[in-house]
Amino acid sequence: MEPDFAALRREFPLLQHKTYLNSGSYCALANGVRAAFDSYLQDRLEVGANWDVWVEKNEAVRTLMARVLHATPDEIAVTASASAGLNALASAIEFSGGRDKVVVSDFEFPTNAQIWHSQEQRGARVVHARRAADGYIPPESFEKLIDEQTRLVAITHVCFRNGARLDIPAIVRLARAKGAMVLLDCYQSVGTVDIDVKALDVDFAVGGMLKYLLGTAGIGFLYVRDSLVRSLHPTHSGWFAQENIFAMDITANRPSPSARRFESGTPPVVNCYATEAGLTVLLRVGTPAIERRIRALTKRCMESLREIGWPSVTPAVDERRGAMVCIPSRASGQLSQELLKRDIVTSNRDDNLRVCLHFYNNDEDVDVLVAALRELREQFAAH
Numbered sequence: 001m002e003p004d005f006a007a008l009r010r011e012f013p014l015l016q017h018k019t020y021l022n023s024g025s026y027c028a029l030a031n032g033v034r035a036a037f038d039s040y041l042q043d044r045l046e047v048g049a050n051w052d053v054w055v056e057k058n059e060a061v062r063t064l065m066a067r068v069l070h071a072t073p074d075e076i077a078v079t080a081s082a083s084a085g086l087n088a089l090a091s092a093i094e095f096s097g098g099r100d101k102v103v104v105s106d107f108e109f110p111t112n113a114q115i116w117h118s119q120e121q122r123g124a125r126v127v128h129a130r131r132a133a134d135g136y137i138p139p140e141s142f143e144k145l146i147d148e149q150t151r152l153v154a155i156t157h158v159c160f161r162n163g164a165r166l167d168i169p170a171i172v173r174l175a176r177a178k179g180a181m182v183l184l185d186c187y188q189s190v191g192t193v194d195i196d197v198k199a200l201d202v203d204f205a206v207g208g209m210l211k212y213l214l215g216t217a218g219i220g221f222l223y224v225r226d227s228l229v230r231s232l233h234p235t236h237s238g239w240f241a242q243e244n245i246f247a248m249d250i251t252a253n254r255p256s257p258s259a260r261r262f263e264s265g266t267p268p269v270v271n272c273y274a275t276e277a278g279l280t281v282l283l284r285v286g287t288p289a290i291e292r293r294i295r296a297l298t299k300r301c302m303e304s305l306r307e308i309g310w311p312s313v314t315p316a317v318d319e320r321r322g323a324m325v326c327i328p329s330r331a332s333g334q335l336s337q338e339l340l341k342r343d344i345v346t347s348n349r350d351d352n353l354r355v356c357l358h359f360y361n362n363d364e365d366v367d368v369l370v371a372a373l374r375e376l377r378e379q380f381a382a383h
């Protein structure tokens with residue numbers, strides 16, 4: 001039986017007065033997450049420094065995040081951002097022994113290209129898989145680049161600019177055949193699809209909690225495959241990355257045997273409270289049900305857009321798109337502002353309006369958006 005999505009929607013007060021289609025930037029706030037922020041403030045007022053509880057909250061996030069990804073808690077680092085996890089990982093990767101190549105794609109969020117380019121100082125050679133004529137990046141574009149010199153394939157799951165989803169199983173197979181490792185930047189997909197890092201056979205996965213995971217800004221995660229953790233020695237480190245945090249030893253660096261070795265300083269305590277609550281809501285709904293819901297909503301949106309003569313640029317094939325429908329416009333920023341005047345919250349990137357759907361959206365949200373776009377088409381559709 002599907003979850004009661006109408007009842008779940010009522011847990012997000014914002015949705016009573018806005019058509020909120022912006023979860024790819026920041027999720028709507030759940031009542032439970034707000035209560036978690038309140039309980040942090042209460043602890044600060046009543047206890048002051050409640051370290052025992054704070055450590056528990058950090059560990060709760062680790063455990064819940066492991067459940068979301070079908071991993072184990074020892075494979076999860078809780079970080080301050082996706083970028084922080086990527087930097088710690090990059091600091092531990094060697095670009096020697098005949099393997100210096102990092103393959104990224106044209107669909108990357110800037111941070112997952114910039115951080116690998118920063119490793120050029122340490123000998124990395126970064127190459128980009130290009131889009132084909134239809135705008136998609138098929139596995140063949142990666143096949144041309146992945147070879148015996150490839151150390152890492154570092155790719156996004158869903159593109160933040162156009163909502164396209166890469167064929168991860170096919171790309172992982174190409175990497176495995178050449179002995180390269182794979183990092184999945186799943187920030188735009190985690191929480192919208194069921195991600196099983198073991199079934200996908202990726203070595204690393206990175207993301208953060210402010211979008212579809214229902215948490216807040218200022219917290220992220222890095223998954224590192226258990227069999228690789230102890231062979232990686234990050235130089236990006238700190239006291240919370242040590243085997244025994246409270247040894248306070250200043251004579252040596254003794255990294256944790258778990259993925260905690262990719263952490264650094266004091267955890268983002270208040271964000272752990274919020275994220276524990278957000279992930280609890282998400283897991284209560286269940287990612288397989290969320291995936292079905294979002295697929296139906298994005299499909300409805302794309303079909304309605306075709307009917308009004310303003311088709312999206314997001315791939316129509318279900319397996320090739322994420323939770324985002326992107327609509328080409330000659331003035332995407334202005335269009336987003338026009339919609340905001342009508343209490344419809346969207347975002348824009350490049351020449352596209354971005355419409356992001358989560359399980360708390362419904363058919364009516366899609367219909368309200370499309371009715372507004374019908375009126376705005378003359379003025380804003382791409383030429």
Ligand SMILES: Cc1ncc(COP(=O)(O)O)c(C=O)c1O
Pocket residue numbers: 080081082083084109111112156160185186187188207208220
């Ligand atoms: C796909 C993707 N990767 C990485 C990031 C960057 O995350 P952070 O700011 O936590 O480093 C974002 C942020 O929007 C993103 O959408």
